[in-house]
Amino acid sequence: MIDQTTAVGERRELISFRVGQQEYCVDIMAVREIRGWSPATSLPQSPNYMRGVINLRGAVLPIMDLSSRLGLGSAEPTVRHVIIVVKVQERMMGLLVDAVSDILSITDDLVQPTPDVACDRVRSFVRGIISLEGRMISEISLDRLLPEREALAA
Amino acid sequence: MDELEAIKVTFFQECEELLADLEGGLLAMQDGTSDGETVNAVFRAVHSIKGGAGAFGLDPLVRFAHVFETLLDSVRSGKVDASPDLVALLLRASDVLADHVSAARGMGDVDEALSHAMAAELEAWDGDGGAPAPAAASATASASDDDFDLSAGVAAELDDMDFGFTPMTISVEEQAGADEQAAAGWMVVIQPKSDLYRKANESLLLLRELERLGPIETTVDDSALPDLADMDPEASYLTFKVKLTTDKSEADVREVFEFVDGDCDLTITPLMAGDAPPAPAFEAPALEAAPEPVAAAVAAPEVDVAALISAATAAPAPQPAAAAPVAPPPAPVAMTPAAAAAVAAKPTTAAAPAKAPLEAPGPGQSVIRVDPERIDRLIDLVSELVINQAMIAQRVAEHGIPQSSNLAIGLDELEQLTREIQDSVMAIRAQPVKSVFQRMPRLVREVASMVGKQVRLVMEGEGTEVDKTVIERLSDPITHMLRNAIDHGLENPDERREVGKPVEGVIKLQALHRGGRIVIEVTDDGRGINRPRVQKIAVDKGLIAPDLQLTDEEIDNLIFLPGFSTADKVSDVSGRGVGMDVVRRSVQALGGRISISSRPGHGSTFTLSLPLTLAVLDGMVVEVAGQTLVVPLAAIVESLRPKPEEVRALGPTGAVLAVRDSFVPLVDIGSTMGYRANAPDPTDGVVLLVEGEDGGKAALVADNIQGQRQVVIKSLEANYQQVEGVAAATILGDGRVALILDVDAVINLRRREAPAPKPTEPMIAAE
Secondary structure (H helix, E strand, O other): OHHHHOOOOOEEEEEEEEEOOEEEEEEHHHEEEEEEOOOOEOOOOOOOOEEEEEEEOOEEEEEEEHHHHOOOOOOOOOOOOEEEEEEEOOEEEEEEEOEEEEEEEEEHHHEEOOOOOOOHHHHHHEEEEEEEOOEEEEEEOHHHOOHHHHHHHO | OOHHHHHHHHHHHHHHHHHHHHHHHHHHHHHOOOOHHHHHHHHHHHHHHHHHHHHOOOHHHHHHHHHHHHHHHHHHOOOOOOOHHHHHHHHHHHHHHHHHHHHHOOOOOOOHHHHHHHHHHHHHHHHHHHOHHHHHHOOOOOOOHHHHHHHHHHHHHHHHOOOOHHHHHHHHHHHHHHHHHHOOEEEEEEEEOHHHHHOOOOHHHHHHHHHHHOOEEEEEEOOOOOOHHHOOOOOOOOEEEEEEEOOOOHHHHHHHOHHHOOOEEEEEEEEOOOOOOHHHHHHHHHHHHOOHHHHHHHHOOOOOHHHHHHHHHHOOOOOHHHHOOOOOOOOOOOOOHHHHHHHHHHHHHHHHHHHHHHHOOOOOOOOOOOOHHHHHHHHHHHHHHHHHHHHHHHHHHHOOOOOOOHHHHHHHHHHHHHHHHHHHHHHHHEEEOHHHHOOHHHHHHHHHHHHOOOEEEEEEOOOOEEEHHHHHHHHHHHHHHHHHHHHHHOOOHHHHHHOOOOOOEEEEEEEEEEOOEEEEEEEEOOOOOOHHHHHHHHHHOOOOOOOOOOOHHHHHHHHHOOOOOOOOOOOOOOOOOOHHHHHHHHHHHOOOEEEEEEEOOOEEEEEEEEEOOOOEEEEEEEEEOOEEEEEEHHHEEEEEOOOHHHEEEEOOOEEEEEEOOEEEEEEEHHHHOOOOOOOOOHHHOEEEEEEOOOOOEEEEEEOEEEEEEEEEOEOOOOOOOOOOOEEEEEEOOOOOEEEEEOHHHHHHHHHHHOOOOOOOOHHHHOO
């Protein structure tokens, strides 16, 4: 993975957000924008964590319900819910989350490997855990989230 | 990509254009519609390819282009007659050259044997026609000595032949050569045309090149300069007279102007020892009157035209002195004959730049190269603008603002403007079908020689424009149609002779706009479709019922059935039985139609029609289970509200709709797409009778029809992946994404649940 080549001690910035009662984060370089929830057009024949598609300034943007994807149950989106638009490889995707918390500036040595207790799904999505001021924040590995990526990883 | 690679990419792009020009020019020569300029253009195309290839060290390409160019040069100079046989050879040579270019690009290989044979043939021909020339002229120094050995060898063999006229021409050259020896140098008069500067050439560089041959004395004739107010800053008004003292030959001097060939009027006259250059005598009065900067520039042996022009333009208008040298001297003092000639020639000089843009709007001129992605981006933005405008209009309507209010009127105008912008932007991306058509002559030549038939391809409507998205998809069906026409449509030469037709078959490839679509027709003058045989084969292969009564048209179109092949033998070219049905399917996938009509003994016509763009689509907006969907209009045969007696149950869950004595399966879009679990009563909704790509019909049930609309196609795959049953997405006036239904996939999705009988052909289903 690319990030492992990052020298220890080099600072990275992460955006952290809440999904249910848990805290997750993604690399800020992958985030294109953050926008409020707007109703999505549902996609037939798609996994239930795909909320559907929305219009992002003329582009069709798929929205993934991160809560459902992580196995925490489907979210019931309200106006307070947030879509984090991320770019994974050449594709854009919206992640539906409960709320954005803050921006973290960390060094790689703060990232601990994912403990063995976690289930397979979590282990494949979480690349590491950051302990910060008593909080536990899991860093999401974005390239594993899309369905075919999961198939590749399996 | 490093810089050199980037330049190389540009070079190959230019090669494409040059090869197209080359082929176009040769075809014009073949048709007899060429003039002297065509031959020059053909020569320049090969020459430019060679030049560029040399810069990148693409040796095989350079070697072949060189041989090719040499022969073309002979044609150009009239040493070799451009007979039809020669043009045919040149056309084949252009194919080989195209192969070399592709190979140099790393795409495909060159058939070495073919290339060598072709090179040898070209050389032989050159030697043939221009044989005595090199032999006689070998004493004269020339820029291209390396050719001579080859040609001279051939020339020796051909010495017996009578080419009396050719040595005559040569002897004149020899005479000139003799003069050259005596000449102390050359008087070179260079009159650049505006094109020279437009092609980023620079007269200063030419002068410097000349200086390499020997000391030069340059004077400039600015007598053609108009009044400052009338001056076109981009036009060329100056004539340079260069007195070159050298022992080099005229050919050497001409070589300097190799790359500006045709872009400047060049006269080279030998300069005898003691010859006074006539020009300065004439120039002198003008120079004296000239203001300082201009005079300085003119006096300098190397004249920077740009500087001169800017000096002239910079000079403020009220200064009468500045205008003086620009205006032609009213009464020149001591006008020499040469000067008189220069003055006489002036009107033509002045006329030339004005005429140029009119007569040559061809490739390369005033054409901008734009990265297609930028245009795509612009199209995206404009379609967003259209959507946004529709959103505002909807909001305004929701607020109950009257139609007659200023706001509503302004919005109407905005809508018109945005539509116009959309059309104009789409027009930018529209391209003439020429880019596809120009690949076809080669294909026809190859296929014709493979099947041993003589074919002439006539193309019409190459300028017909269609969106880039469609252009890319045209090539395959046209290729198939042409192959089919040559292989199956045209008779063998013997057969043709028997029925009294010319041995050479004619295939016409035509493009035209009809009813908002582009229509491509391929017509042959062959035997036409043998209908009894076609029907028999279809029956034998079990494709249709034996006792089926079909119209002529229906029989003709049987050839599109999957697994149909009329060829007695399976040939290399076509006849594998996958041809036409595959073509039809791919055409239908694009929202197009293909059909054939035929007159026995007189030939057949394939007609292909496609939408002008694949970026927008005419669709029917429907509501299904609270979702808004778009059904492509091209797939819809009719829409209707079913009456209870028309709906019949079939099996436990299936239902069919009776439409004029035939039964069409009912498909509920909502439950097939997974929007709802149970299909509602079809009589509560609307039924869209659709026809799939394979001709199968289905009655799609929707809750409600919102209307017909043109929608902009947005890809789902760009950010996600393909979704079964969905062709693409679009954005509606309310800003929401709506999915465009893939009619075939929906029909197939239903089939998977309940295996349906084999799909039947439309006309047969209507039995």
